[in-house]
Amino acid sequence: MNRVVITGIGVYSCIGKNLDEVKDSLYNGRSGIVLDPVRKQFGYRSGLTGYLEKPQLKGILDRRSRIMLPEQGEYAYMSTAEALKIAGMDHDFLEHNETGIIFGNDSTAQPVIEANDIVREKKNTMFAGSGAVFQTMNSTVNMNLATIYKLKGINFTVSAACASGSHSIGLGYFLIKHGYQERIICGGAQEVNIYSMGTFDALGAFSIRENEPTKASRPFDRDRDGLIPSGGAATVVIESLESAQRRGAKILGEVIGYGFSSNGSHISNPTVEGPLRSLNMSLKDANIEASEIDYINAHATSTPQGDMSEAQAINEAFGECRPPVSSTKSMTGHECWMAGASEIVYSLLMMQNNFVAPNINFENPDEFSAKLNIADVVKEQNIDVFLSNSFGFGGTNSSLIVRKWK
Amino acid sequence: MNKEEIISKVNEFLIEEFEVSADKITPDAPLKETLELDSLDYVDLVVIIEGNFGIKVHQEDFATIRTFDDLYNYIITKSAQTTVA
Numbered sequence: 001m002n003r004v005v006i007t008g009i010g011v012y013s014c015i016g017k018n019l020d021e022v023k024d025s026l027y028n029g030r031s032g033i034v035l036d037p038v039r040k041q042f043g044y045r046s047g048l049t050g051y052l053e054k055p056q057l058k059g060i061l062d063r064r065s066r067i068m069l070p071e072q073g074e075y076a077y078m079s080t081a082e083a084l085k086i087a088g089m090d091h092d093f094l095e096h097n098e099t100g101i102i103f104g105n106d107s108t109a110q111p112v113i114e115a116n117d118i119v120r121e122k123k124n125t126m127f128a129g130s131g132a133v134f135q136t137m138n139s140t141v142n143m144n145l146a147t148i149y150k151l152k153g154i155n156f157t158v159s160a161a162c163a164s165g166s167h168s169i170g171l172g173y174f175l176i177k178h179g180y181q182e183r184i185i186c187g188g189a190q191e192v193n194i195y196s197m198g199t200f201d202a203l204g205a206f207s208i209r210e211n212e213p214t215k216a217s218r219p220f221d222r223d224r225d226g227l228i229p230s231g232g233a234a235t236v237v238i239e240s241l242e243s244a245q246r247r248g249a250k251i252l253g254e255v256i257g258y259g260f261s262s263n264g265s266h267i268s269n270p271t272v273e274g275p276l277r278s279l280n281m282s283l284k285d286a287n288i289e290a291s292e293i294d295y296i297n298a299h300a301t302s303t304p305q306g307d308m309s310e311a312q313a314i315n316e317a318f319g320e321c322r323p324p325v326s327s328t329k330s331m332t333g334h335e336c337w338m339a340g341a342s343e344i345v346y347s348l349l350m351m352q353n354n355f356v357a358p359n360i361n362f363e364n365p366d367e368f369s370a371k372l373n374i375a376d377v378v379k380e381q382n383i384d385v386f387l388s389n390s391f392g393f394g395g396t397n398s399s400l401i402v403r404k405w406k
Numbered sequence: 407m408n409k410e411e412i413i414s415k416v417n418e419f420l421i422e423e424f425e426v427s428a429d430k431i432t433p434d435a436p437l438k439e440t441l442e443l444d445s446l447d448y449v450d451l452v453v454i455i456e457g458n459f460g461i462k463v464h465q466e467d468f469a470t471i472r473t474f475d476d477l478y479n480y481i482i483t484k485s486a487q488t489t490v491a
Contacts, residue, residue: 063425064446127456130449 004176005405007183007249008087008237009345010079013338014050014192014230015331018082023349026357027378031214031331033228039201042194046206048216050230050333052192061148067131069144070111072189072338075233076103076141077148080185083235084149088249089183091149100153100181102172103141104164104188106337109195111135141189141233153181159337161392162299164188166340169236170258170398176240183239188341190231197229203268205303217334218361219300219327220307220369227301230333234342251405253348256385257286263395270309270391272316275299278397279317282387286401291321292385293401295356297347299389300327301334310389311368322373324381326359340390340398351383351404407485412459413478419454433475440474455481461488 009019014032016022025032032050039047055078057066069077084090089099115132119125134143139157146155154175158168165188172184190196200206207226209216218224244251259282263274283290296314300307307327314325328346329335335342350357356379365374383404390398407415417431424441431440443451452463461484471477 063423064444067450126449127453129453130446 002177002179003241004173004238004255005241005244005251006236006238006253006255006348006402007244007251008083008089008235009252009348010082010086010235011232011342011345012052012055012075012078013232013234013332013335013342014052017053017078019349022346023353025331026328026346026349027353027355029331029358029360029378031217031360032230033213033217033333035210035213039194042198044198044201045204046201046208046226047210048207048213048228050192050228050335052232065144065148067129068134070108070135070140070191071193072105072108072191072231072233073135073141073144075231076145076187076189076235079187079233079235080145083185083237087237088247089237095150098153098182099151100172100175100184101142101146101151101155102158102168102184102186103145104158104160104166104168104337104341105138105141106159106161106164107191107196108136108138108140110191110193113195145185151185154184160396160398161394162334162336163340163390163392163396163398164337165234165342166388166390166398166400167260169238169255169341169344169400170260172238173255173258176238182243183237185235185237186341187233187235188338189233190336190338192229192231200229207302215361217302217330219298219302219330219359220311220365220372220374221362222364222366224302224304224307227303227329228333230335231338232335232342233338234345236341236344253351253402254405255400256288256403257282257401259283259285259399261397263397265395268393270306271395272309272312274395275310275313275389275391275397276316278399279313279389282399282401283317288385288401290318293318293321293323293387294383295347295350295386296323296325297343297386297388298325298327299391301329306391308366308368310391311372315368315371324356324375324379325372326357326375328357330360330362340388343388343390344400344402347386347388348402351386354382355380356383409478409482412482412485415458416478416481419458423450423454431474434473436472437474437477459485461485
């Protein structure tokens with residue numbers, strides 16, 4: 001069995017376009033949520049969303065690479081470029097040393113809609129252009145990054161709703177642990193355009209606290225009224241300890257546990273038992289006691305039912321240990337397919353800089369969150385081991401545990 | 407539109423779309439190598455020619471278009487046919 005370490009991280013999100021900006025936002029509890037009037041005009045019940053600037057890739061990537069990248073692929077390129085730089089893996093290294101890629105992504109709505117609008121108007125598929133097919137497939141992030149970086153290892157996309165990014169790291173961890181790959185670029189990407197979240201808005205799951213955008217995402221708070229969609233991309237480069245040490249790479253942390261489960265229940269209603277099995281499986285895989293977890297990055301999205309169920313699951317698994325818990329979605333909104341990867345990056349930044357980011361807007365607990373040790377303000381503290389939860393529609397659950405490298 | 411105007415318009419959109427510098431485009435320069443076209447790029451070439459000149463272009467026609475001059479003449483001929491039709 002190989003030990004699996006993290007040697008590169010990168011992020012492009014609504015709370016910062018790189019690790020430094022994101023670290024500052026996490027420490028200062030800065031929200032990236034805005035009210036987008038265009039969404040209201042389009043027909044959304046809620047106009048709240050995470051806001052990101054579009055990266056400017058002209059001059060960085062050639063035309064062929066750019067026209068095949070959808071919005072979330074652009075974000076993923078940015079986060080991956082940052083992560084690979086930290087990992088010390090340049091184009092030449094990647095071309096000549098087998099490296100895989102497993103990204104989490106579960107939609108690519110805008111290119112599908114725009115390409116078909118063109119075809120409908122022109123009555124000619126060719127007018128969709130040569131880039132459209134590569135933007136419209138769900139594996140778009142994988143296929144584009146694998147091409148740009150000339151990767152030679154495993155190459156597929158994980159689609160597991162809001163647990164996609166987390167499962168991508170978990171699966172990569174398993175492949176390296178069992179010796180099938182030496183290094184894998186993992187991550188998650190999420191589009192933020194107007195077409196991407198309308199069907200989710202239709203369920204009435206989004207917060208309508210539109211008069212206070214930065215206060216709208218309030219996981220675990222008694223007065224929460226729904227989540228806020230958001231997005232971007234995050235990349236986590238993992239490799240075998242042997243590979244990292246051979247390369248002389250700086251080790252940022254060690255993935256020591258992965259747990260997963262399926263609720264086997266309703267398609268959107270959460271359960272307590274499903275996430276609990278995932279949590280316990282990750283602890284068993286890591287071969288540690290619950291008391292050894294110093295911080296839990298909760299999945300909590302700010303929906304009444306989801307947060308309540310997770311609070312019960314955490315309380316059941318951790319009971320008296322009561323490690324600090326926060327949901328960074330209080331600042332970022334719900335980064336959906338990206339969230340499981342970005343929250344590993346956020347938690348690693350906390351681990352590196354000795355703080356627990358606040359669960360902003362946590363003002364009053366409910367019956368279940370009252371039993372948790374929720375960090376409502378930033379806490380200066382050492383983190384040796386953290387756990388990150390991600391849950392998704394269909395009842396897919398994932399839990400990852402990362403230990404500080406000493 | 408006379409030949410000079412067509413050449414100017416073609417060069418303008420090729421420079422914009424394929425990000426090639428203007429000084430590389432000469433009548434005798436090879437189209438494929440100069441624009442670094444791969445099989446996918448011909449789709450976009452068809453789309454921009456049709457979009458700019460309103461003529462029907464077939465991908466297989468590019469088998470006989472080797473230089474920029476070939477391309478200008480092809481568009482001029484096709485435009486004339488479209489106008490007459």
